[in-house]
Amino acid sequence: MAGDAKKLQPIIIKRVKKGGHAAHGGAWKIAYxxxxxxxxxxxxxxxxxxxTTEGDKKGIAEYFSSPLKVAMFGGSGSGDASHVIKGGGQDLSRQTGQVKAGDVESQRHTVNLRALKEEQRRAEKSRLEQLKQKVEDVLGEHPRLAALGGQIRLDMTLEGLRIQIVDENSRPMFDSGSAVVKPYMRELLRELGAVLTEVPNRLTLEGHTDAQAFASGDRGYSNWELSADRANASRRELVAGGLPESRVLRVQGLASSKLLDEKQPESPLNRRISIIVMNRDAVDAVLKNLPAEDETETAGNSPAKSASSP
Incomplete structure (x- = not known):
């Protein structure tokens, strides 16, 4: 019986479940x-x-040492001065610091001034072109002056409108070695004086001679004195034609230093009077003692001898 009881005893199987890991928290995400x-x-x-530039670094350091002083009174690195409390700026594209309002206004003023000068140059050039056409019309309409048309040359230079009256063997402006204007040239100069009153530009008168020297040489009365006297005589005829005396800025004699025909130094074409209707830049260069732009090419030539107007 005892054996049967053992056979009928149930078999109990115990299964032990192992504990799982605890759930991870999110603290590491915050730290990362x-x-x-x-x-x-x-x-x-x-x-x-x-x-940041060195000056801005010093400004920042100064701000942290005394922030109220920099904010109220400005200083290096204080930013845009147009703000009520200095220290701000509006140009974030600048790598070397903010732009002050004064700098912006200065740049605008420079650009506007440059544009104004360019507009003035264009207007002045147009006015001189009209004057050139006016001189050509006067010469063409005047019966006696039309014969002198071949001796008058008009061209635009960096200084302005240049009117050149050159000699011809048959019709010289002056007798040889003389500064007395011939009657037909006197009439021409007075007509030019009347035309030149139509523009407010200042004038330069230049006298030129050929390379034939005086017998007395350079130490006596030479081509320098002769060219200056001829230029001054031409000035008097222009004034007699109605040109205001104040319009003449320079009267100078250049002798043979600027030959028109360099291959023939003694050619009559080199004996001439140049009347330059000066533009604003040329006038400013003379008044400020600056070299004219078109004179840089002739810097190696002999200096011009000026003749003061009486």
Whole structure:
């Protein structure tokens, strides 16, 4: 019986479940985000320090040492001075600091002034072109002056409108070695004086001779004195024609230093009077003692001898 009882005893199987891992928390994500933020701030700081000028760095350091002083009274690195409380700026594209309102206004003034000067130059050039046409019309309409048309040359230079009256063997402006204007040239100069009153530009008169020297040589009365006297005689005829005395800025004798026909130094074409209707830039250059732009090419020539107007 006892054996049967053992056979009928149930078999009990115990299964032990192992405990699983606990759920992970999110604290590490916060720490990683803080780390990434700190690194980004660090690299941003390095970039700002690398793109900031030394003056701005000193301004920042001064601000942290005395912020109220910099904010109220300005200083190096204080930013745009147009703000009520200095320290701000609006031009974020600048790598060397903000632009002050005064700098912006100065740049605008410079641009406007440059545009105004360009407009004045164009208007003045147009006025001189009209004067050139006017002189040509007067010469063409005047019966006696039409015969002298071949001796008058008009061209535009860097100084302005240049009117050149050259000699011909048959119709010289002056007798040889003389500064007395011939009657037909006197009439021409007075007609030019009347035409030149139509523009307000200042004038330069230049006398030129050929290379044939005086017998007395350069130490006596020479081509320098002769060219200056001829230019001054031409000035008197222009004034007699109605040109105001104040319009003449320079009267100078250049002798043979600027030959018109360099291949033939003694050619009659080199004996001439040049009347230059000066533009604003040329007048400013003379008044400020600056070299004229078109005189740089002849810097090696002999200096001109000027003759003061009586």
């Amino acid at each position: 985000a803080d780390f990434v933020t700190a690194m980004m701030a660090f690299f941003l700081l390095m970039w700002l320090l690398g793109s």
